[in-house]
Amino acid sequence: MATLYTHQGQNVRKTWMLMSIFLIVVIGLGFVFARMYNNPTILYFFVIFSVGMNIIGYWFSDKIALSMAGAHPAIREQYFDFYTIVENLAITAGLPMPKIYVIVDPSPNAFATGRDKNHAVVAVTTGLLSIMNKTELEGVVAHEMSHIGNRDMLVSTVAVVLVGFVAIVSDMMIRMTIFGGRRNDREGGGIFMIVGIVLAILAPITATLIQFAISRKREFLADASGSLLTRYPEGLASALEKISKYGRPMKKQSNAIAHLYIANPTGSGQFSKKVGNLFSTHPPVEERIKRLRGSLN
Numbered sequence: 001m002a003t004l005y006t007h008q009g010q011n012v013r014k015t016w017m018l019m020s021i022f023l024i025v026v027i028g029l030g031f032v033f034a035r036m037y038n039n040p041t042i043l044y045f046f047v048i049f050s051v052g053m054n055i056i057g058y059w060f061s062d063k064i065a066l067s068m069a070g071a072h073p074a075i076r077e078q079y080f081d082f083y084t085i086v087e088n089l090a091i092t093a094g095l096p097m098p099k100i101y102v103i104v105d106p107s108p109n110a111f112a113t114g115r116d117k118n119h120a121v122v123a124v125t126t127g128l129l130s131i132m133n134k135t136e137l138e139g140v141v142a143h144e145m146s147h148i149g150n151r152d153m154l155v156s157t158v159a160v161v162l163v164g165f166v167a168i169v170s171d172m173m174i175r176m177t178i179f180g181g182r183r184n185d186r187e188g189g190g191i192f193m194i195v196g197i198v199l200a201i202l203a204p205i206t207a208t209l210i211q212f213a214i215s216r217k218r219e220f221l222a223d224a225s226g227s228l229l230t231r232y233p234e235g236l237a238s239a240l241e242k243i244s245k246y247g248r249p250m251k252k253q254s255n256a257i258a259h260l261y262i263a264n265p266t267g268s269g270q271f272s273k274k275v276g277n278l279f280s281t282h283p284p285v286e287e288r289i290k291r292l293r294g295s296l297n
Contacts, residue, residue, distance in 0.1 A: 022057075026050035062113040062121055065260060069111070070252045071101035071123045082129055085138055086122055089145050093229055098122050098148060107250040108132070108243045111260035112144040112153045120148045125250070131242055139226060139236030143262055146225035152218040156260055219262075223288055237292040244285040 030046025056064075076083045083100060090097045098112070098120035108128035114120035122144045132140065147153040227233035243263045250265040258265055264282045 022054065023050045026053075058115060062115065062119065065111075065113045065257050066101060066121065066123065068254045068257050069103050069123060070105075071103045074100040074102045079129065081134070082124065082137065082141075085134070085141050086145075089138065089142055089229060093145050093149055095145060095148055096120070098145075100124075102126060102129070103250075103252075105250050105252065106130075107248055107265070108246055109250060109261045109263055109265055110140050110144055111257070111262065112147040113156075113260060114148070115154050116151070117148050120153070122148075127246070128243075131246075132239055135230075135232060135235035136239035136242065138230050139232070139234075139239045140262060142226035142229040143222045143236055144226075146222040146229060147218070150218070150221060150225060152221070153260075156218065219283055219288065220291065223292055227292060233292040233294075237289045240285050240289050240292075 026046055027043070027050055030043045030049075034040050034043035034046075074082060079100070079102060082102075086100050087097055095117050098114070098117075099122075101121055101123035103109075103123055103125045105125040106127040108125060108131055110122070110124040110128055112120060112122050122141065124140070128140065129137070147156075223236060226236055230236070240263070253265045259282075261282075263285065
């Protein structure tokens with residue numbers, strides 16, 4: 001039977017899998033373009049680049065995510081209720097007190113980031129703090145603390161850096177192929193030019209699909225774990241209802257960190273409900289609420 005520790009181990013393995021796939025994809029692109037331009041230096045650059053990005057992804061992805069979200073440290077005196085709720089839930093969960101951050105945005109949302117429980121961060125928007133009552137805020141914070149306890153925030157945070165850099169590398173390779181590939185046709189590099197273009201197009205798509213697969217499952221797990229932590233599933237269910245009813249997108253958002261949030265930061269319009277769910281990093285809010293309230297078997 002799967003347990004919390006089983007899921008923790010799975011998430012650690014997912015992190016290594018994601019980093020390994022990143023290495024393979026980037027080095028593969030480097031090999032193809034090194035052959036296309038008949039220049040082995042390109043391959044050496046890609047090897048160094050991929051290793052370097054894995055290091056950055058592991059050690060600094062949380063700082064990158066916080067910067068992209070526009071988050072700033074929360075002062076205890078200013079956000080006393082938020083601070084004490086995080087502190088109490090950390091004690092209940094047996095976790096170190098994470099750093100807490102606030103994002104100045106009227107859209108209610110939250111996320112957790114960091115490479116492990118000793119370097120964790122919980123960030124919420126000012127909009128979330130303004131519309132949630134105490135039990136609802138506890139439900140949201142417990143959800144984020146569960147990401148920390150389940151060790152799934154590492155793979156999600158690392159994905160921010162790795163998926164983003166795969167997209168950058170692919171774009172760079174496409175430009176190199178378009179503007180510099182013609183002269184290689186006479187040197188027998190035509191086949192590598194075609195392969196390079198195909199790989200450059202497919203690489204970011206594949207990376208994003210992996211990101212989606214990781215994100216959807218972890219939200220259900222964090223909902224369940226958070227409910228066990230507070231012993232009051234209705235708090236999180238009510239919070240998700242309020243978040244979904246707000247509907248409007250966050251002012252500052254990036255596709256690279258969208259999967260970190262408790263709810264889709266792009267909003268919940270009709271298009272996202274009917275079509276966008278297929279490509280969303282989050283499962284439908286309605287399904288999450290039903291599971292929390294025990295309406296699904």
